[in-house]
Amino acid sequence: MEERKKTQVADMDRGVYDIKNDFEYSYIADAGLTEDIIREIWSNKNEPEWMLEFRLKSLEIYNRMGIPNWIPDISGLDMANIHTYVKPKVDMKENWDEVPEEIKSTFDRLGIPEAEKTSLAGVGAQYDSEVVYHSIQEDLVKQGVIYTDIETALHEHEEIVKKYWMTLIPPTDHKWAALHGAVWSGGSFVYVPAGVQVDIPLQSYFRLNAPGAGQFEHTMIIVEEGAKLHFIEGCSAPKYDVSNLHAGAVELFVKDNATLRYSTIENWSKNMYNLNTKRCVVGKGGTIEWVSGSFGSKVSCLYPMSILNGEGAHAEFTGVTFAGEGQFLDTGCKVVHNAPYTTSNVNSKSISKSGGAAIYRGLLKIGPKAEHSKATVSCESLMLDAESQSDTIPAIIVENDNVDLGHEAKIGRISDEAIFYLMTRGISEEEARAMLVRGFVEPISKELPLEYAVEMNNLINLELEGSIG
Amino acid sequence: MAELLQIKDLKVSVEDKQILKGIDLTINKGEIHVVMGTNGAGKSTLANAIMGNSTYTVDSGSIIFDGKDITEDAVNDRAKAGIFMSFQHPISIPGITVENFIRTAKSTITGENVRALSFKKELKEKMDELSFDTSYAQRYVNEGFSGGERKKNEILQMSILNPKLAILDETDSGLDVDAVRIVSEGVQRFHNEENAVLIITHHNQILQKLNPDYVHVLINGKIVKTGDASLVREIEEKGYDAYKALA
Numbered sequence: 001m002e003e004r005k006k007t008q009v010a011d012m013d014r015g016v017y018d019i020k021n022d023f024e025y026s027y028i029a030d031a032g033l034t035e036d037i038i039r040e041i042w043s044n045k046n047e048p049e050w051m052l053e054f055r056l057k058s059l060e061i062y063n064r065m066g067i068p069n070w071i072p073d074i075s076g077l078d079m080a081n082i083h084t085y086v087k088p089k090v091d092m093k094e095n096w097d098e099v100p101e102e103i104k105s106t107f108d109r110l111g112i113p114e115a116e117k118t119s120l121a122g123v124g125a126q127y128d129s130e131v132v133y134h135s136i137q138e139d140l141v142k143q144g145v146i147y148t149d150i151e152t153a154l155h156e157h158e159e160i161v162k163k164y165w166m167t168l169i170p171p172t173d174h175k176w177a178a179l180h181g182a183v184w185s186g187g188s189f190v191y192v193p194a195g196v197q198v199d200i201p202l203q204s205y206f207r208l209n210a211p212g213a214g215q216f217e218h219t220m221i222i223v224e225e226g227a228k229l230h231f232i233e234g235c236s237a238p239k240y241d242v243s244n245l246h247a248g249a250v251e252l253f254v255k256d257n258a259t260l261r262y263s264t265i266e267n268w269s270k271n272m273y274n275l276n277t278k279r280c281v282v283g284k285g286g287t288i289e290w291v292s293g294s295f296g297s298k299v300s301c302l303y304p305m306s307i308l309n310g311e312g313a314h315a316e317f318t319g320v321t322f323a324g325e326g327q328f329l330d331t332g333c334k335v336v337h338n339a340p341y342t343t344s345n346v347n348s349k350s351i352s353k354s355g356g357a358a359i360y361r362g363l364l365k366i367g368p369k370a371e372h373s374k375a376t377v378s379c380e381s382l383m384l385d386a387e388s389q390s391d392t393i394p395a396i397i398v399e400n401d402n403v404d405l406g407h408e409a410k411i412g413r414i415s416d417e418a419i420f421y422l423m424t425r426g427i428s429e430e431e432a433r434a435m436l437v438r439g440f441v442e443p444i445s446k447e448l449p450l451e452y453a454v455e456m457n458n459l460i461n462l463e464l465e466g467s468i469g
Numbered sequence: 470m471a472e473l474l475q476i477k478d479l480k481v482s483v484e485d486k487q488i489l490k491g492i493d494l495t496i497n498k499g500e501i502h503v504v505m506g507t508n509g510a511g512k513s514t515l516a517n518a519i520m521g522n523s524t525y526t527v528d529s530g531s532i533i534f535d536g537k538d539i540t541e542d543a544v545n546d547r548a549k550a551g552i553f554m555s556f557q558h559p560i561s562i563p564g565i566t567v568e569n570f571i572r573t574a575k576s577t578i579t580g581e582n583v584r585a586l587s588f589k590k591e592l593k594e595k596m597d598e599l600s601f602d603t604s605y606a607q608r609y610v611n612e613g614f615s616g617g618e619r620k621k622n623e624i625l626q627m628s629i630l631n632p633k634l635a636i637l638d639e640t641d642s643g644l645d646v647d648a649v650r651i652v653s654e655g656v657q658r659f660h661n662e663e664n665a666v667l668i669i670t671h672h673n674q675i676l677q678k679l680n681p682d683y684v685h686v687l688i689n690g691k692i693v694k695t696g697d698a699s700l701v702r703e704i705e706e707k708g709y710d711a712y713k714a715l716a
Contacts, residue, residue, distance in 0.1 A: 417560055420522055423544035424554050425574035425626065435573070439564025439609070 033079050035059060038182055045185065047154060050162065058171040058181025065175040072299050072328040072357075077245055077273045140198060146191040147202055150218050153189035160191060164220060168251040168279040168307075176247040176275040180216050184249070187217035190231060194224040194255075201230040201263070219250040223258040225283075230261040232452065244272045246297075252280035254288050256310055261289040265452055267459060268297035270326060276302050284310030284339070291447045292319040294331050295459050303361060305334035308342040308370075315344040320444040320456075323356030323388070324463055332362035332393075337370035346377040349441055352388035353463065359390070365397045366405075376406040382440050383413050384433070434464045471498045472536075473665050474519070474634055479530035481511075481518045487528065488514040490690035496634065499662040501679055503701070504669045506687035507709045512669045513557060515687070516638040519667075520554045521547050535633065549578050551633030555623035555640045561611035567622065568592060568606040571629055578630055595628050599655055617648040624655040635659065636667045641675035653678030673701050686712050 038059055042052045067074070140147065146157060154161050171181035188204045204219075223229050233250075246268060254260045260280070268274050274297040280288045290304045306315035315335050323329040335344040350358035360379045381390035392409045414436050422432035437460055438445070445453040474496040481489040488511045496502050506512050517525045519532060521544040531540045539547055562570065571592065576583040589606075596603045601621045611619050620640055627635050637656065641649050653675050660666055660679075668675060676698075684700040685692045686709075693715035694700070704712075 415560075416524070418562060420524075420544060421556065421560055421562070424520055424548055424556075425570070425630065426545050426548040426578035427574060428545050428577075429543070431577075435565060436562065439562055442564030442609075 033059070033062075033179075033183070041183060041185065045151060047151075048158060048162075051154070054165070054171075055182050055184075058178045061171045062175060062178035062182055065172075065178055067175055071301050072330050072359075074273055074275075074299055076298070079245075143196045144193040145196060145198060146189065148189050150187040150189045150220060151185075153220070157189070157191070160222065161189070161220065164222065164251060164253060166249070166251070168253070168281055169249045169277050173277070177249065177277055180218070180247050180249045180277070184216045184218045186215070187219045187248070188221075188231075188233075189219075190221040190223075190229065192221075192223045192227040192229045192258075195226045196224075197228045198230070201232050201261075203232040203234065215244075215246045215248065217248045219248070220253075221251070221260065221262075222253045223255060223260045223286075225255045226257045227255070228259045230263070233262070233264045234267075234452070234455075244269070246272055246274045246276060248276045250276075250278035250304075252278075252288065254280060254282045254286040256283040257285040258283070259287045259289075261291065262304075263291040263448060263452065265293040265295065265448070265456060265459075266297070266300075266302070267293075267295045268300075270296060270298055270324075272297040274300040274302065276300075278302070278304040279307070280305065280315075281307045281309055282313040282315065285312045286310060287314045287316070289316040290318065290333065291444065292317070292331075292333075293444065293448070293452075293456055294319070294321040294329055295456075295463075296327075297329065298327060300327075300329045300331055302331045303334050303363070305336070305363075306344065307336045307338065308344065309338045310342075311339045312341045312343075313339060314342065317344075317346045317348070318444050318447050319348045320441045321348075321350040321358045321360075322460065322463060323350070323352045323358040325354040325356055327356040328359075329357065330359045330361055332360045334363040335365070335375065336363075337366040337373045337375065339369060340371045341373065342370055343374045344376075346375075346379075347443065348377075348379045349444060350379075350381045350390060351384065351437060351440065352381070352390050353384040355387040355389075357389035357391075360392045360394065360409075362394045363397070364394070364405075366399060366403050368399045371400050371402040373402075374404040377408070378406075379409045380440070381411045382437070383411070384437070430464070434461055437464060472496075473498050473534070474667075475533040476519070477531050477533070479515075479518065479532065480528040481514055482526045482528055483514065483524065488525075488690055489518065491530070492690075492692060494685070494692065496665045496667060498633075498665055500682045501660065501666045501668065503676060503681040503684045504667065504687050504692075505671060505673075505684060505701070505704060508671065510687045511690045512671070512687055513638055516554055516636045516667075516669050519547075519636060520544060520552060545577075548630075548632075549580075552636070553627050553630055553632035553634065554636045555620070555627060555638060557639040557642065559611050559619045559623055561609065561614070563609050563612055565610050566607050567610055567625075570610050571626055574626065575629060591629065592625075595625055598628070598658065599625055600651055601625060616643045617645065620644060620648065620652055621655075624652050624659075628655060628659050631659075632664065634665050634667065636669065637675075638669045639671070640668070641670055641672070644674075646674075649674045650678065673705060676701050686715075688712050688715065 035056065038055050042055055166181055169177050171178040190202060192198055221231055252260060252262060282288050288306050292304060294300055294302060308315055317333040319333065321329045321331045332348060333346055346362065348360050350360060352358040358381060362377060364375055364377055366373050366375065377394055379392045383390050390411055394407065396407065398405065414433060418436055419429060419432045422435060423429060438457060445456055448456060472495060476492055476494040479489055479492040480487060492515060504512055504515060514525055518527060521542060527540060531538055534550055534552060539550060572583050572588050592606055593603050599621050611622060614622065640652055656666060656679055681698050684696050684698060686694040693712050
C-alpha cells in the first residue's frame with residue numbers, strides 16, 4: 001500500500017496581503033504613549049476642544065486599568081513600540097486618479113477599484129490612519145445619506161458625532177477601549193436618514209502598512225427609523241516583524257424598525273494583536289445582522305455585541321474563525337435582550353489547524369424585562385489535526401421565566417470516511433480536505449457579498465495549500 | 470473478451486485481522502458479477518480493497534485494472550482509471566450541493582472543464598431517469614436524504630461519471646421494492662459491452678432485474694464456489710450453511 005500521506009502545514013504565501021509598500025510619511029508620532037503624544041495627535045488633526053478632553057480622560061483611564069485575566073497571552077505586545085498615529089502624505093481624495101501611485105498599487109492588488117466597479121455604492125479605503133480615497137454615489141447624497149471618514153464627520157457633522165461618540169463603548173469599558181479613546185484616528189462615518197433604503201452595500205477597506213503602527217480606527221453608523229443599510233468592512237495588513245496592535249471601535253446605532261447588516265472579513269497579518277470592540281444598540285422592531293470572518297492576526301479578541309433595547313428587536317450573528325499555526329483567536333459574540341419579544345440567532349463556525357487555537361466565547365443575557373424572548377446559539381468547531389485547539393465558552397444568563405432558548409455546540413474533525421468518499425469520485429486528498437472545509441463554512445460564505453465569499457474561499461485555499469507532503 | 474479487472478491471491482487485513490484470505494477474481498468487459506455471502510464474510514472488504522480504502526491493508530496479492538497494477542495506487546487515481554464504488558452507507562457532506570459535487574467529480578475524472586449549462590441539462594435528464602426529485606441537485610450531498618435517496622444519488626453519480634467498473638456495495642439493502650426497481654433499471658441502463666458491474670449483496674432482490682454472468686459465493690474470506698445465475702436460486706434453496714463446509 002501507498003504510504004499514508006501526512007497533512008502538515010507549510011508557511012503559506014499570503015500573496016498580496018504581505019506585500020509591503022515603500023511609502024513616505026508626513027508625520028509619525030513617537031513610539032509609546034504619553035500625554036504629549038496625545039496632544040500632538042489632537043493638534044495635528046485639528047480637532048475640537050472637547051475631543052482633547054476626551055482623549056486625555058481616556059488616557060488616564062487606560063493608565064489605571066488592568067488587563068483582563070481571561071484573555072489570551074498578549075505579552076508579546078509592547079506599547080512602547082507601537083506608533084499610535086501615522087499620517088500618510090496625502091489628503092483625502094474623491095477621485096481614484098488622484099490617489100498616489102504607491103497606495104493605488106496596493107489597492108489594485110487588493111482589488112478595490114474592481115470592487116467599486118462591481119456596483120458598490122461607495123469606497124472609503126483607509127491607508128494607515130486616514131481615509132485617502134472615498135466616493136459615494138450621487139443619489140445617496142441626494143437622499144441625505146452621509147458617508148465620509150470620521151475626521152471629516154467630526155468637522156462637518158460635529159453635533160451628530162459628539163452626541164453618539166463612544167456612548168456605546170465608553171473608555172471605561174476595558175483597557176483597549178480606553179486606549180482607543182485616547183489615540184483613535186481614521187475610520188468611517190455613515191448616517192442614513194429615516195426611511196431611506198440604501199440598496200447597494202457601502203464598503204470600506206482598512207489596511208495597515210507602516211511597521212509598528214497601531215490602528216485605532218473608529219466606525220460610527222447611525223441608521224435612523226425605518227432606514228436600511230448594508231455596510232461592509234474589510235481589513236488586511238502586510239506582515240512585519242514588529243508586533244502590531246489593532247484596537248478599533250465600531251459603534252452602530254439601529255433605530256426603531258431600521259435594519260443594518262454589518263459584514264466584515266478581518267484578515268490581519270500574523271503578527272497582529274487584534275483587540276477590537278464592536279457594539280450595536282437596536283431599537284423597537286429593528287434588526288442588526290453581523291456577518292463576520294476572522295482570519296489572520298496573532299491574537300484576536302473580538303466579540304461583537306448586540307443590545308436589544310426595543311420591543312421585538314432582532315439580532316443575527318453569523319461568524320467564521322480560522323486559526324492556523326501560531327494563532328490564538330478568541331472570538332464570539334454577545335447578545336443582551338433588554339425588551340420583550342426580542343429575538344436572536346447566533347451561528348458560529350471555527351476551524352483550527354497546525355496548532356492554532358479557535359475559541360468561541362459568547363454571552364447571551366436575557367434580562368428581567370425581556371419576556372417572550374427567543375434565542376438560539378449554535379457553535380460548531382472543526383479541528384484539522386490533533387495539535388490544534390478548539391473550545392466553546394458560552395455564558396448564558398436568563399433573568400425571567402418566559403423565554404425560549406436553544407443552545408447547541410459541536411466539535412468535530414474531518415473524518416477519513418468523508419475524505420475516502422470524495423476520493424472515490426476522483427478528487428485528490430488535498431482538494432477533498434479543502435472541499436470539506438469550504439462546505440463547513442458554506443452557511444457563512446453564502447451570507448457574504450460575492451467578492452467577499454470568493455476572497456474567503458481564496459483565504460481558505462491559501463491556508464490549506466501545501467497540506468499534502 | 471477483454472480483461473478489465475484481475476485480482477490475484479489477494480489477502481487483506483483490517484486492524485491486524487485478516488479478512489480476505491486469498492481472492493482470485495477476473496472480470497471482463499461486458500460482464501456482470503455478483504458476490505454473495507453471509508455478513509462478515511468479507512464482501513465489503515473486497516469492494517473497499519479494490520477501491521483502495523486505506524483502512525484496509527493489502528497483505529499480499531495484486532489488483533490489475535485495465536492492464537495496469539493498481540495495488541499501490543491512491544483512491545482518486547483508481548477513480549480516474551475508471552473504478553467506481555456505490556457505498557453501502559453513503560455519508561452526508563454539509564455545504565456541498567449535489568450538483569457541484571458531481572460536476573467537480575466529473576471534471577476531475579475526465580480532466581476536462583465541464584460546462585455548467587450542459588451539465589445542468591445532463592444532471593436533470595439522469596435525475597429524471599431515476600425518478601429523483603431534481604430539486605435535490607441544489608441540496609447538500611445526502612444531507613437529510615432517506616436511505617433510498619442516498620442510493621439513488623450513488624447511482625446518479627455512477628451514470629454521470631460513467632466508469633469502466635462499477636462496484637455496488639449492498640446497493641439494494643434497506644430499500645423498498647420500488648426503489649430496488651429504480652436502482653436496478655439504472656444499473657441496466659448503465660451496463661454495456663464496454664464496462665462491467667460487480668454487485669455485492671446478501672440477498673437477491675436486485676438480481677431479479679439484472680442478469681448476472683457470474684455468481685461467486687464468499688465465505689470466511691474465500692470464494693468457495695462460482696457459477697452462473699442459477700447459483701442464486703441454489704443459494705436461496707440451500708442457504709449459506711451448505712457452502713460453509715467448502716471454506
